[in-house]
Amino acid sequence: MSITAETIRTPDTAEAVSHPEFGVLPATLDIPLDTVIHRIDDVAAQGDVLISKANSRRAKTALTEPVEIIDAQFGGNPHTLHPDGDCFWDAELGAELKLGVLTVAKGARAFLFHREHGGLEIAPGTYRIGRQREFAESWQRVAD
Template sequence: MPTIEQAIALFGVTIDEHLDRQAEIPILSGLQFQGDVAVVPARRDPARTPVPETGVPIVRGQAEANTHLLLATGKAFFAPERFGGGLVLGVLTVAEGATAYLAHPEHAFTGIAPGTYELRRQREQANGARFVED
């Protein structure tokens, strides 16, 4: 498993100083969360648009801070949800032999194994339904 320090060197993404740079990043194929973003295994048509080396912002934070950024080593593909505004942000397909990562300044990196997934927002019920924001 790669470490946070190795991912920082590979992708050039900075994370909060208090996070342990030597911690390993597990590569998971099941349901996982990174703050307000869920990675959900899905039986969907595979995405076909390559994830660029610079990554894909999945959820942008205020003033570009706290953005969840999708990155990959090897072949990974992302198709944003065409109708936007709902809980499903898009479909991610990670090819065999590749790994995708969600990077976030406060949460470091989440590793995503080969497969097809829906990336989703969370929502909470207060006076009305609203998206969870971290």
């Protein structure tokens, strides 16, 4: 199910907004009016980011505020994780493709936003989040 951000918030909204399907959304979300949000619980891609359910260890570092998992230093828009409830994020520093592990506790959710690719509501569970790559005579990261 997807919704447009127009039903969630207006540009001048400064606090959390309630939506009948998605409930109260974090006040940290600063998203354009045409953003579409998809709910995921298994695997999804967002531009050059790939999210997949993991059977690996759970993340242990509390995610209490938004974090850019891919920043905009190379000219693009950042991919930003927003916690809503008990979420945990262990970044893989220095890793080429694996960005980290996200654990969303039961009863919580996380949001991943990108200004061009929209939003993902991530259901409870543990996920591997990494960079995508493509093959064009040799392996290379997907450019966003």
